[in-house]
Amino acid sequence: MAVKLQKPILVGGIGLSLLLWLLDSVQNSVAEFGGTAMLGIMAASLGVWLLKRPKSLAPQKQTIIPSTTKEVAQEAIATLTTTIDKLALEVEGINKSEKVTNDISQLRQKVVTLTQELEREELSIVITGNQGVGKSALTEILKSQWISTNSPKVEVTDITWQSEWITKNEDAQVNPLSPYDLILFVTTGDLIDSEFQALSKLTTFGQRFILVWNKQDLYLPDQKPQIIQKIKETLSTINSEENLVGISARPNSIKVRKYQEDGTIQESIEQPLPEISGLTQKLNQVLEKEREKLVWATTRRKAEIVRLEAKNILNQIRRERAVPVIEQYQWIAAATAFANPVPALDLLATAAINSQLIVDLSSIYEQKISLEQGKQVAGTMAELMLKLGLVELSTKTLTTILKSNSVTFVAGGAIQAVSAAYLTRVAGISLVEYFATQTDSNSVNVEKLGKIIQSVFSKTQENNFLKSFVAQVMSHVLPQDKKLEVVSTPVQ
Numbered sequence: 152m153a154v155k156l157q158k159p160i161l162v163g164g165i166g167l168s169l170l171l172w173l174l175d176s177v178q179n180s181v182a183e184f185g186g187t188a189m190l191g192i193m194a195a196s197l198g199v200w201l202l203k204r205p206k207s208l209a210p211q212k213q214t215i216i217p218s219t220t221k222e223v224a225q226e227a228i229a230t231l232t233t234t235i236d237k238l239a240l241e242v243e244g245i246n247k248s249e250k251v252t253n254d255i256s257q258l259r260q261k262v263v264t265l266t267q268e269l270e271r272e273e274l275s276i277v278i279t280g281n282q283g284v285g286k287s288a289l290t291e292i293l294k295s296q297w298i299s300t301n302s303p304k305v306e307v308t309d310i311t312w313q314s315e316w317i318t319k320n321e322d323a324q325v326n327p328l329s330p331y332d333l334i335l336f337v338t339t340g341d342l343i344d345s346e347f348q349a350l351s352k353l354t355t356f357g358q359r360f361i362l363v364w365n366k367q368d369l370y371l372p373d374q375k376p377q378i379i380q381k382i383k384e385t386l387s388t389i390n391s392e393e394n395l396v397g398i399s400a401r402p403n404s405i406k407v408r409k410y411q412e413d414g415t416i417q418e419s420i421e422q423p424l425p426e427i428s429g430l431t432q433k434l435n436q437v438l439e440k441e442r443e444k445l446v447w448a449t450t451r452r453k454a455e456i457v458r459l460e461a462k463n464i465l466n467q468i469r470r471e472r473a474v475p476v477i478e479q480y481q482w483i484a485a486a487t488a489f490a491n492p493v494p495a496l497d498l499l500a501t502a503a504i505n506s507q508l509i510v511d512l513s514s515i516y517e518q519k520i521s522l523e524q525g526k527q528v529a530g531t532m533a534e535l536m537l538k539l540g541l542v543e544l545s546t547k548t549l550t551t552i553l554k555s556n557s558v559t560f561v562a563g564g565a566i567q568a569v570s571a572a573y574l575t576r577v578a579g580i581s582l583v584e585y586f587a588t589q590t591d592s593n594s595v596n597v598e599k600l601g602k603i604i605q606s607v608f609s610k611t612q613e614n615n616f617l618k619s620f621v622a623q624v625m626s627h628v629l630p631q632d633k634k635l636e637v638v639s640t641p642v643q
Contacts, residue, residue, distance in 0.1 A: 280337035477579030
């Protein structure tokens, strides 16, 4: 199907590329290699400069967790409902599968459940921390000594802390601890850096925690005040110094000597009783004063978890719509670069084409990116690809593959065509992954986009994919009589 070029920035960029080719064709007096290469470099630089105006992109604002109120929880449920409605609207009019229909139905049922949970009386507590800190022992004691007598409407479980819960994705506000109302984070002494980072992230996400210093019996009496003071100073940086309690969930057994009346000494091993009174007092205080707030905060987090479920389904549907758009533009980029034998102009053509691609993809993902902003983002992406060395690396790799096929390699503009198509695809897939993580926004986080571009580039460097991609590009740009020869020539 023929593609109509009705986009002004697209036509303008391609026109500039062709104009520079014409200029190059009359520069016979200039040394062939040096003049052409220099002209290509100048053209690429000019293209990036034209597309990237001296306007800076607005920095992305960090997500701020609102204070916990019932209204905030209800707002989170309303946001979830809106996301589900968008999903239902997105699949309206297309051949949606039975699975998608069932998914939407289940998501709506979860909204009903969350609304009911706003009045929940039962609380869930999770005990977490690194291995060997005494989580299981503390869980058993709380169940036998505290819950059974004072708090029958409380459930306690323990989970070993995993550092990737907060480091794998800096923007993730949900983790396996999110569904719990209160976290007891157990340590055995002064906080190590990973533990502090965990508590800091939980505070940012609005999760209530109590830091439990276990195994106090291992320290001398004069050491305890010093350790407590040091931990409190650390916690004060996240306004949580009041959340520290010390316990001995399972004290080490001690040797006891008893002097008998006859002067002999009798030795025995005794097991001291657990000392958790400070923790139980703190728990009773928190549950009495903050029970409703804990429920509301957990409901908000659960709503976010379900919203992400809905968004993942929505993003999958949008991706299915976006991929054909990316392929359409990559063939345009390939055809444009193939018709223009000037080296390095593939980057210029790619940047020009990507401007309109950005606008079209942003429309699919309901992002508020104008044509002017699309030009800025295209220039930024071109600059990122140059700085990261992706343009040079991809050109070398693709050239090696092209050399394995004499027909494609000798074809004028083959390297430029494949390179332009490949860079367009990398840019398009990167934008799809970037938009999938964004809420409605008219700004672009350049640092985050750069990381995604690197990741997508690495994934597409698999040799079999590149060989297949080269064959596809050349089948689109070569004349009909050459296409049969390319298809029949196996790629080594």
